[in-house]
Amino acid sequence: MSGRLRVVVATVAFGMGLDKADVRAVIHYSLARSFESYVQEIGRAGRDGSTSHCHVFLHPQNQDACELRRHTYSNSVDRVTLKKLLSAVFAPCKCVQLATGEWSTAQTAVGERGESTGPVCGGHERALPMDSTVQWLDxxxxxxxxxxxxxxxxxESWVENLHPVYASCVLKCYGGPRQLQALAKKCPPVGVVIARQKLEGKTFSDCSQIEFMVVDICDLMGWDSGTVKRELKSLQWESGPNGFRKTGVLVEFSDLAFHFRSRGDLSDxxxxxxxxxxxxxxxxxxxxxxxxLDMLAEALNSVSHKNFWMCCDTADEERSNKLKKKLVDFFDTDGAEDAIGRGGDVEASSSQGARGEQRDEASLAxxxxxxxxFISIYGQEHSLTGRAIARILHGIASPCFPADVWGRVRRFWRAHLHTDFNIVLKEATNLIVAMR
Structure with missing residues (x-):
């Protein structure tokens, strides 16, 4: 900031919060992820209005674009996984059964004349523990x-997201089973938990602790989870002549969870x-x-020099102005929507250069x-999907297949990085089905 250093080497995140107007150059070691990222990053140079220079080093075989696609595919998700998530988010409830006296999966209640009276379910407070959900869905x-x-x-606002909460509660009574039974009589949430677990066959004659999902009990009672938690926490203390003292009850909350409100009466x-x-x-x-990503790579390659020494002494104003026009055109024509309109299907959105000779039979074989x-070696001990295999062959980590473990499997990790991801995904899915 004082000007004593001429060069700073850092990640792209550096400089977002710095107000230094006299940066004279920004040098990209590799391709940026999008036009927006590129403009934001080069925009850190020349804020004082004086001439500045921005350089980008591009890989001649477009391998930097292949690396960046890995970030996109690491966040992609398939339809089967989405269906699993929705089954948990919109878990069936009994609102229609309670309202009509008989079970129905219809969305709306029906009046005496047969007209629709609107949704019966007003929404339920739900929680999905983060750790287990992440592993379940990968x-x-x-x-x-x-x-x-x-x-x-x-x-339609199908979901109302709430602040994350601790979903699991463990209540321990150091006074033994008798103290737990006493708590059930004066604390409704504890009574509901015990009653519910008794219906499941659990006995409490010699039990001094209970464990339960807080939000499930709140939904069962129709109480707000904040109210229930305050009620449970208050069990640890009681007031006396000399102030508050401990009761011998320990209440612990754990398992941070996604917290939301959703209906449970959606039809198929x-x-x-x-x-x-x-x-x-x-x-x-x-x-x-x-x-x-492809549009930015095409734009930069169209104005690039074959070697850095061709532009290291004198800036090529013609190429610079050509790139500026491409940037202006992108933002003036709403480049994001244009990218979608011209993107076609997912497979077609990959650059042609990265897929040059992938479809020949030798490569596919x-x-x-x-x-x-891979399926023969790891199929028995792991739940494999086509996307999981494609990620490993592209060197993309996921919660169930972390890089620090699978990166050691040199035979498969990043083995097909330069093969289009969707081709690998399709072939892996077909072979999983065929080998079952």
Missing amino acids: IREEGIATLLSYLELCP TEMDGVLDFLNGRAQRQERTELRQ QLRGDIRN
């Missing part, structure tokens, strides 16, 4: 949060509609990111052989 925590946000931001048709919406939104995001070997 999606990172931020990916699941993004999908829940899509459901909330859609016009509605569930299909939600699934179509969520899958379409996820595919749209993937296509946009891939297309924007090698790919299929590696996939068969």
Whole structure:
């Protein structure tokens, strides 16, 4: 900041919060992820209005674009996984049964004349423990949060996201089973937990602790989870003549969870509609990111020199102005929407240069052989999907297949990085089905 250093080497995140107007150059070691990222990063130079220079080093075989696609595919999700998530988000409830006296999966209640009276279910407070959900779906925590946000931001507002909460509660009574029975009589949530677990066959004659999911009990009682937690926490203290003292009850909350409110009476048709919406939104995001990456790579390659020494002494104003025009055109024509419109399907959005000779039979035979070997070696001890195999062959980590473990499997990790991801995904899925 004082000007004593001439060169700083850092990641792209450096400088976002720095107000230094006299940066004279920005040098990119590799390709940026999108036009927006590129403009933001070069925008750190020349804020004082004086001439500055921005350089980008591009890989001659476009391998930097292949590396960046890995980031997009690490966040992608398939339709089957989305269906599993929605089955948990919109778990069936008994609102229609309670309202009509008999079970029905219809969305709306029907009046005496047969007219629709609107949805019966007003929404239930639900919680999905983060750690177990991440492992179950093999999606990172931020990916699941993004999908829940899509459901909330859609016009139908299927989900109302709430602040994350601790979903699990353990209540221990150091006074033994008698103290636990006494708590059940004066604390409704404890009584409901014991009654519910008794229906499941558990006995409490010699039990001095209980463990339960807080939000499930709150939904069963119709209470707010904050109220229930305060009620449970208050059990640890009691007031006396000399102030507050401990009661011998320990209440511990754990398992941070996604917290939201959702209906539980969606019909099969509605569930299909939600699934179509969520899958379409996820595919749209993937296509946009891939297309924007290809568009930026094409724009930079169109004005690039074959070697750095050709532009290291004198700036080529003609090429610079050509790139500036491409940037202006992108933002003036709403480049993101244009990228979607021209992106086609997901496979078509990958650059042609990276796929030059992938479809020949020799390459496909090698790919299929590696996939068969992988399934034969790891198929018994791991729950494999086509996407999981494709990620490993591209060197993409996931919660169930972390890089620090699978990166040691040199035979398969990144073995087909330069093969189009969707080709690997398709072949892996077909072979998993064929080998079952």
